[in-house]
Amino acid sequence: MKITTRLLCVAVFGSVMLTPAAHAASWQDQLSSAAGQLSQNNTAQQGGLSLSSLTGLLNGGNQALSADTMNNAAGVMSWCAKNKLSSLTSTENIKSQVMDKLGLSTKEQTQDTNYLQGLQGLLNTKNGEQLNLSNIGSTPLAEKVKSKACDIVLKQGVNFLS
Structure with a gap:
C-alpha cells in the first residue's frame, strides 16, 4: 500500500x-x-518596407533615391511639390524647365510612362528598383526618406539643366 x-x-x-x-x-x-x-x-x-529597408535608403548613396530617367524625375518633382515635400516655387520652376528641355510640354508627350509613374510617387531608381513614395508610410523615418528622395531628384533636375 x-x-x-x-x-x-x-x-x-x-x-x-x-x-x-x-x-x-x-x-x-x-x-x-x-x-x-x-x-x-x-x-x-510601411508599404512593404521594413525599418531596416527605410534606414538603408536613408543611409545609402544617392543612387538608391535617384531617378533612373529625367522623365521620371520630372513626374516625381510634381509629386513632391503636390505633397509639400519640397519648395513648391523652385520645384515647379525646375520641373517646367526640365519638361521643356525633354520636350514633355505637350499633352501627348506627357503620356510617357516614366513621367506618369513619377506623378503617382513611383520613383524608378538608378538601382533598377521602384520605390512607391506614396506608400512607404508616415513614420518619421519614412518622411525623412521621402524628403531625401525629393531633394535628390530636385538636384538631378538642377544638374540636368546645367
Missing part, C-alpha cells in the same frame, strides 16, 4: 510540475505568433 501511495504521489507531483512547462510553451508560442503578426502589420503599414 505504501508503494501504491508513493507512486500516486509521484504521479500527481509529476503532472503538477509538467503542467506549468506545458503552459509556458503555450505562452511562448502565443507570444511568438503575436510578434510575427505585429511585424507583418508594421511592414504592411
